[in-house]
Amino acid sequence: MKTPGKTREKIVSAALELFAGKGFDKTTVDEIVNRAGVAKGTFYLYFKSKDDLVKEVAVDAMPIVAFPSLQDPYITVSYPTLREFLLALGKEFMEFYSKNHRREIFFSLLTLRKRSKSLNLLYHESCSELLRTGARRIMVYTKVGFAQALVAFQVFLGALLHYLHARECVGFGDEEYLNHVVDVVTSYLKLSAEI
Numbered sequence: 001m002k003t004p005g006k007t008r009e010k011i012v013s014a015a016l017e018l019f020a021g022k023g024f025d026k027t028t029v030d031e032i033v034n035r036a037g038v039a040k041g042t043f044y045l046y047f048k049s050k051d052d053l054v055k056e057v058a059v060d061a062m063p064i065v066a067f068p069s070l071q072d073p074y075i076t077v078s079y080p081t082l083r084e085f086l087l088a089l090g091k092e093f094m095e096f097y098s099k100n101h102r103r104e105i106f107f108s109l110l111t112l113r114k115r116s117k118s119l120n121l122l123y124h125e126s127c128s129e130l131l132r133t134g135a136r137r138i139m140v141y142t143k144v145g146f147a148q149a150l151v152a153f154q155v156f157l158g159a160l161l162h163y164l165h166a167r168e169c170v171g172f173g174d175e176e177y178l179n180h181v182v183d184v185v186t187s188y189l190k191l192s193a194e195i
Contacts, residue, residue: 007046011036011042011047011053017101019057020104020108023112051116055122058122060102061105061106062106063106063126063161064126066093067096069089069092070137075140081141082141083186086181086182091178094160094163094178106164130157131154132150135150144192151188152185156181163177
């Protein structure tokens with residue numbers, strides 16, 4: 001017996017593979033249902049349209065989802081130093097984007113959001129929330145103002161996104177690169193206040 005959750009997962013999984021390989025625009029509902037092994041009508045039981053599925057897949061690939069430790073209410077217990085916290089965030093980010101075609105989906109999202117008002121708004125809200133949350137978490141460890149913490153988190157996130165895009169060009173492995181990025185961010189913050 002097929003369960004609704006399994007069928008929905010099959011549709012989303014098939015869409016992930018196809019969106020990653022062909023992009024959102026070039027993938028059709030027919031291709032998704034063929035890959036998932038379900039009837040076209042079944043697709044519409046779970047999603048009103050391809051756009052609804054695109055939105056769900058895109059949201060699941062946004063950077064805010066890549067950092068579960070940002071939501072940890074006990075971060076200073078879990079990660080006693082800012083360095084440990086940033087290293088943990090960086091590892092979560094790299095692990096997150098190494099799975100389920102998320103890297104390709106994210107880069108497709110960046111292109112598609114310019115043409116989709118709803119996706120652009122979703123991306124903007126998600127990105128803004130991520131930056132605010134990251135800055136507030138940095139402030140837990142430092143005696144800097146919000147603006148400085150925001151810049152520090154933007155540098156951190158920007159370096160991770162660049163690595164995601166150009167990993168083969170960087171010349172470092174994941175761990176070495178991440179350590180250098182954390183050194184840069186903490187050095188900037190040390191110029192501003194004591195960590």
